[in-house]
Amino acid sequence: MEKEHRYMATDRMSDLITDNFSLLMVMSRFGLKLGFGDQTVKGVCEEQGVDTHTFLAVANFLNEGQLSYVDDEQVSLTSLMNYLKNAHSYFLDFNLPTIRRKLIEALNLASRDNVGMLILKFFDEYVEEVRNHMEYENNEVFNYVSELLEGRLSETYDILTYSSHHDEIDSKLNELKNIIIKYYPESGNSNLMNSVLYDIFNCEQDLKSHGEVEDFMFVPAVEREERRVKNEH
Ligand SMILES: [Fe+2]
Ligand SMILES: [Fe+2]
Known part of the structure; x- marks a missing residue:
């Protein structure tokens, strides 16, 4: 093509x-x-x-x-929300745990290298942030949208509240990559570590485009639904 x-x-x-x-x-x-x-x-x-x-x-x-991208009125909000939910479980239940396992192997933590422990700690804190971010979306945002799709408006929440606080979660992975590249202990296995770095590069790109789908496709679709429900009331 x-x-x-x-x-x-x-x-x-x-x-x-x-x-x-x-x-x-x-x-x-x-x-x-x-x-x-x-x-x-x-x-x-x-x-x-x-x-x-x-x-x-x-x-x-x-x-x-x-x-x-031109905002597309025919996009199904239900379908898009399912897609985003599945992406969240991919990151939290599969991709990040897989990277963590490979990271532990590549860091050779048995050598009691402090840099290795710090890298792992940095990674774990990062995953916690991603988890909070995605659980908030799963629980608050998607519940709000499901109610909206059933025609119910909330008095305390709207999608602008979400979109104005929606931060990028990929940038900290970039920091992690830099720490590894600059300070990776000599005792580690570099084939394994390169493979983890590839995974991290991919994950970073994947998280970035995930956030863009939320900002540029999901948010406008929810705004459209909010207007529709308001007009019906
Ligand atoms: Fe998300
Ligand atoms: Fe997000």
């Missing part, structure tokens, strides 16, 4: 993945399973009960970046 190509419902799903393998993540966060043969995007989505339009909107957003 050429660079300028926007993904469309009639494209083959397998072509999307070969074009940009990070879309594998998007698929699984929408709950789409592999093994779809030569089916089109629309075919795979419909067969597996996923909103084709929202899947494509996210795939194109991640592929082209926030600057070319």
Whole structure:
């Protein structure tokens, strides 16, 4: 596929993945399973009960970046929220714990190296921040939106409260990367450590685009829903 190509419902799903393998993540966060043969995007989505339009909107957003995104009224808020929820559990229950395990192995903590312990401590504190951030979204924000989707407005909360305090959670990973690169103890296993660094680079990018989907796709969609519910009252 050429660079300028926007993904469309009639494209083959397998072509999307070969074009940009990070879309594998998007698929699984929408709950789409592999093994779809030569089916089109629309075919795979419909067969597996996923909103084709929202899947494509996210795939194109991640592929082209926030600057070319035009707020899209047809995005399904329910679908987008599910996608974000699944991304949260991917980060908290799979990706970050996997990085932690690899980090421990690569740091060779048995050597009682203080730098290793500090790196691990830094990582753990970081994960705690990510957990608080995502649990707040899962519990407060998504509950608010679910109520809104049922036509109920809150008197104490709105999406602006969320969007005006929504911070970036990827920048601290950048700090961690720098600490490792600059101070990694000589006693460590550098093949293992490079592999963890790759994972951290990926995770950082993944968290960054996750936050952008929230800011540029999710928030405007919720604002639209707020206006709709207000007009009905
Ligand atoms: Fe999030
Ligand atoms: Fe967030």
